[in-house]
Amino acid sequence: MPSSARLMVLALGVVAVLLARSPEEVDGASGRGNATCPLDLSYVPTFPWDSDLCAGGAARNMTGCCMTLLSVLAIGLAGQVRATGHFRIPSAAASAACLDDFGKRLSSPPLSLPGASLVPTCFPSPEQFVASPNFCAGVTTAAEYRSVVGNASVAALDSACGGDLSSLPLCSRCLDAGIAATSRLKAAANISSNASTDDAATGNCFYLTVTYAAGISNAAGPTSPPTAGCTLGLALASPHAAPPPSKSHTTAILATAIPTAFLVLASLLAFLIWRRRDKKKKKKKKTHEISKEGSTERRSHPRPNTGSILFDIAELTKATGGFADGNLVGRGGFGAVYRGVLADGSVVAVKKMLDPDVEGGDEEFTNEVEIISHLRHRNLVPLRGCCIVDDDVEEGKQKFLVYDYMPNGALxxxxxxxxxxxxxxxxxxxxxxxxxxxxxxxxxxxxxxxxxxxxxxxxxxxxxxxxxxxxxxxxxxxxxxxxxxxxxxxxxxxxxxxxxxxxxxxxxxxxxxxxxxxxxxxxxxxxxxxxxxxxxxxxxxxxxxxxxxxxxxxxxxxxxxxxxxxxxxxxxxxxxxxxxxxxxxxxxxxxxxxxxxxxxxxxxxxxxxxxxxxxxxxxxxxxxxxxxxxxxxxxxxxxxxxxxxxxxxxxxxx
Incomplete structure (x- = not known):
């Protein structure tokens, strides 16, 4: 992927993580009570951000509007890091106060947006901005960030992101340094280098890096439009005049174009996260439909119209020696894979999936069963069948996929x-x-x-x-x-x-x-x-x-x-x-x-x-x-x- 496409990765981390935290993740947060907002939000009405998506009695594009507001609020969060060295907001009460202040500034001239309705719609849970020691590698302050990332990587980040980020090459250079710094965070947090882009833990670490880059590394700080456009993915207001573009105007145009393109994906991501609770219920229901097939018979038997087998857990336990460590052949973000020998002597690979409560776990399991059961090709790994255990006392519901064993492992x-x-x-x-x-x-x-x-x-x-x-x-x-x-x-x-x-x-x-x-x-x-x-x-x-x-x-x-x-x-x-x-x-x-x-x-x-x-x-x-x-x-x-x-x-x- 060239630098022009890769520029969005840092900005994507900010918005994805700001949305990713649900109230359940912060049950221990303090009550709202009477508190003041630690963020300086005075920039909101004067900063040249594009408010068109949020204009009117009802936002034309609510997801796009909310993503824009998140990026605007991220300027204040980065400003807090710059001023105090602390990431995020200390309590739910302080977070609620910040959102209230944010809404009032949106409603005031010259913006005159319906802040009283936009803020509760976009940010229904103030807890999503509250600090947590479990966020990424236990990092909650800038000092801890520098300690975990290391002096060399921090120096490289400061050098690459310290100047004017209005041009594409300079922003790309900042991105490269950010990726390197984030890899150090991920290593400290025991996050796989192959973690997928929608992995919440990966997003947390990206959030820390881009906030640090905008708030501390960059000399102009997060209230500089080029800095906010490059690192925080904020869509900037388009110029009202339209003279022939010149070199002096190129930087401003770039600062607008890059975040605008980012906003399209970010809007889609926001919609997904808001709806994830409902989708999670649907995933569980979908998996339950498969599990019902094995509810009347405990022994392994063919699944109707699929060509695959619904295995009994007792047979898989015996085949893998009780899922012994000696039969463990691989481990990844999906779970663990064990080598096993079935009663007929055939060698199989048994993939034990992660806890089904993990986001996406049910969907990926049912998706893999439904798609691969009907595929037969010499260059695809054949699926033998699956197994679902609902009544395990110690581990709860467990899910397994059974494949033909590939003796030479992964490429x-x-x-x-x-x-x-x-x-x-x-x-x-x-x-x-x-x-x-x-x-x-x-x-x-x-x-x-x-x-x-x-x-x-x-x-x-x-x-x-x-x-x-x-x-x-x-x-x-x-x-x-x-x-x-x-x-x-x-x-x-x-x-x-x-x-x-x-x-x-x-x-x-x-x-x-x-x-x-x-x-x-x-x-x-x-x-x-x-x-x-x-x-x-x-x-x-x-x-x-x-x-x-x-x-x-x-x-x-x-x-x-x-x-x-x-x-x-x-x-x-x-x-x-x-x-x-x-x-x-x-x-x-x-x-x-x-x-x-x-x-x-x-x-x-x-x-x-x-x-x-x-x-x-x-x-x-x-x-x-x-x-x-x-x-x-x-x-x-x-x-x-x-x-x-x-x-x-x-x-x-x-």
Whole structure:
């Protein structure tokens, strides 16, 4: 993902976390009582923020209005960090006082907004802004933040985010430093580096970093429009005059355009979180419908019309030796996987899901059962069945998925392994990439309606006894809507693998999977992770940016893993030329523009050599050009039009 698309990540963390906390998470908060607001909100009526979405008797776009108000309020929260060194608000009473003050300032001239109705609608629970030692790594103050993140990372953040953030490159540099600092927080909080974008704990840590960057790192502070636009994702008011754009106006335009694009995704995210209680009830009801199938018979038996088995927990317990640690083969954000041997002698992998009360747990379980039960393809991991236990005295409801066992584990263990094992050969890498491509081709075109996996990455590609790849983990998969792109309110997946149009706008299509596949191809061919954190001085580097730079410099072979570059039999599978072709296809699949990516079928033909790889189209310039793209068959063409001072992020949807 290029810097123009990645700019939104820091801002997304602020708003997502501000909304994420429900009253249940702060039951111990103090009562409201008589308290004063610790935030200085005097900037609200004078700051140049775009209030159009909240204007009128009833907001035209309530979700967009609420997201804007959250960003405006975040300026005050960052200002508090700057003044006192404390993140968030100390008590529910103080938070209520702040919201009351906020509403009055919105109602006063020159804004004259219906603050008395907007604030309770957008912020029904003052507790969501209250400080908590469990927020992220126990960090509640700026001093604790510096201690956890470390002097080097804090210095890099201060340097990158300290100046004027009105230009896209400078804001991107600040983002890179923020990602590096957040990775230190996540490590301290024991959050996996592969945590998905909608993971609440990840959002908490992003919140701390962007608040610190806006409040302390930046010299101008959060009340500076460019600072608020870059770090807090605030949509700024558009200029009333419209003279021909000049260099002096570029910074102001950029400060407006970047947060505006962010607002679209943020609005969708807000709507999801507000409705999550109702959705959680629906998820539980959906899982209960599956569990009823096993309520009349305890023994394992086939599930009607699915081709899968409803297993008895006693059989799975026996197969895994009581879920013994010796049979544990993997653990992740979904739960744990155990190796087991069924009574008929077949070897299976039993995935024990996380506590069903975890947000999204029920939905991902029922989703995976319903989708995979009907899929049969040699490049997909077969689902044997499932098991639901409602009456466990100690653990409550438990859920299990049973798959065919893949003896060679995950692809990640081979391309990034620290263990002393032979590196993958070119022939093996070629087969793995083709297997994944054909598995995706089946999902996109072999079933109706098509299925979008949404989480293609090295940990979700498993290898059988012959080192052939199988696509696994369909917990996030979604069925397509025939003839439509899918606009989702829950952006799910893993940082670095997400297509820009999906991460920013929630637009899900088959080419969202193609983007993730392109990133995976580059990882397999280079042996390099999607995000390289090994060079703290220069900040984290995305594999797509790194590979693109080398190809444009005529150094495609430098991308190849050292084991490939020194392989004794380069002619196997087409030799060096084929290796470079695979790299070019990976870059093309991971292009920022949707229209310039091939379909997975076209990618398969290119990889096999049955279709020429087109000349790699240029990436859109961060500013100075407005690039319009068109797609006609397999012609991946781009035509620059010099009609604006910045790239329209909406073009990523075309």
């Amino acid at each position: 990640e263990d081979f391309i990034f392994s620290k263990r002393p094992a032979p590196a993958l050969t070119w022939s093996q890498r070629r087969n793995i990439i083709m297997d994944v491509a054909r598995g995706l081709e089946y999902l996109h075109y072999g079933v109706k309606p098509a299925i979008y996996h949404r989480d293609i990455k090295a940990t979700n590609i498993l290898l059988d006894a012959d080192m052939r790849a199988r696509v696994a983990d369909f917990g996030l998969a979604r069925r397509s809507r025939e003839g439509q792109s899918h606009l989702t309110t829950r952006v799910a997946g893993t940082h670095g693998y997400l297509a820009p149009e999906y991460a920013l706008y929630g637009q899900l299509t088959e080419k969202s999977d193609v983007y993730s596949f392109g990133v995976l191809v580059l990882e397999v061919m280079s042996g390099r992770r999607v995000l390289d954190m090994s060079a703290p001085a220069s900040g984290p580097v995305l594999i797509t940016d790194w590979a693109w730079t080398l190809v444009k410099a005529g150094q495609t072979r430098e991308i190849l893993d050292e084991a490939l570059a020194t392989e004794e039999s380069p002619r196997v599978g087409g030799g060096r030329g084929a290796m470079e072709r695979f790299v070019l296809v990976g870059i093309l699949c991971a292009h920022v523009m949707v229209a310039l990516r091939p379909t997975i079928t076209e990618a398969v033909k290119m990889l096999e050599g049955d279709m020429d790889v087109p000349e790699l189209p240029d990436r859109p310039l961060p500013y100075g050009h407005n690039v319009l793209f068109s797609e006609a068959g397999s012609n991946f063409s781009a035509s620059p039009v010099f009609s604006g001072p910045f790239m329209d992020n909406g073009d990523m949807l075309r």
